[in-house]
Amino acid sequence: MTGRRRPGPPLPPGTRPAPGYEILGHLARTGWLDVYDAWSEERACRCVLKVVRPDRRGHKETAERLLREGRWLREFSHPHLVRAYETVETPEPLVVLETLGGETLSHLIQRLERRPAATDVALLGVQLCSAVHYLHGRGLLHLDLKPSNVVVECGRAKVLDLSAARPPGPAPPGVGTFCYLAPEQARGGRLTAAADVWGIGVTLYEVACGDVPFDRGETVHDSETAHDTARGTALGGGGEGESEGEDGPVKEDEGAEPADAAREPQEAGQAGDLWYPQLEAAAPPIRSRRRLPRALAAAIDGCLRPDPADRPAVPDLAAALRTALPGRRG
Secondary structure: OOOOOOOOOOOOOOOOEEOEEEEEEEEEEEOOEEEEEEEOOOEEEEEEEEEEOOOOOHHHHHHHHHHHHHHHHHHHHOOOEEEEEEEEEEEEEEEEEEEEOEHHHHHHHOOOOOOOHHHHHHHHHHHHHHHHHHHOOOOOOOOOOOOHHEEOOOOOEEEEEOOOOOEEEEOOOOOOHHHHHHHHHHHOOEOOOOHHHHHHHHHHHHHHHHOOOOOOOOOOHHHHEEEEEEEOOOOOOOOOOOEEEEEEEOOOEEEEEEEEOOOOOOOOOEEEOOOOHHOOOOOOOOHOOOOOOHHHHHHHHHHHHOOHHHHOOHHHHHHHOOOOOOOOOO
């Protein structure tokens, strides 16, 4: 155990963390953030505030990480990405996000009595490809695609959370969330667009089958040797590690991004302090878990090939997924 101090209570309703914003309620607490339902006086609407946790205030790197994500989401404009309205640096750094009225895929997976139709899985994949293609065009990899980072409302998906995003290139082991990491993310090294293709594939696999292709595992990094990766939150959404908010379950999900990139050589299946099943074996074919059209199954399986060079490019994946949609062939 470490001597890390407790984070302290969240801000109570009625608090004004920045001019023009009033806290309505606390939604979630992650490894380094508090997420709030808030009222924007300028816009006369509800919004979501991401604020550095009390015990992490004064950490320059943590504050810059939050503000960097806010600047990206404020600058970007895409129908399948959550929007940021603004970033505030003083008196404390915070990011103002739009409130989304849908629910996260992770909550939807738990709630539905039957698995989504194959055409719904394919349409979701096309929309995820669209968002990822846009991010790649702006020089960023998302690196944390998973059901709890996707909100769906009226058939439209929106991707949340760019806190783990970075340009292509070298990265330490374990950037992202344990059972959703591409093998090269788990191992550490040079990351390319293929890591996000894996993220799309593992998300579609879980939506189609109800669970990830690999064991979720029990081991986690010690908090003193890892940077916690924050998660975006949407009103009415839900996901892993949920806490209850005024308008329904709201997710409180943590990942870990190791701070130290230098690692000793590891045995197969290990990277850093963690054992990763995706380093030991290939994902089982999705048709071993659920009957799907062969073209759709092949597209998802192709995303989960261990060698990133063997995975499809994002435009090719989107084209393959479109063949499973009614009236769209080729």
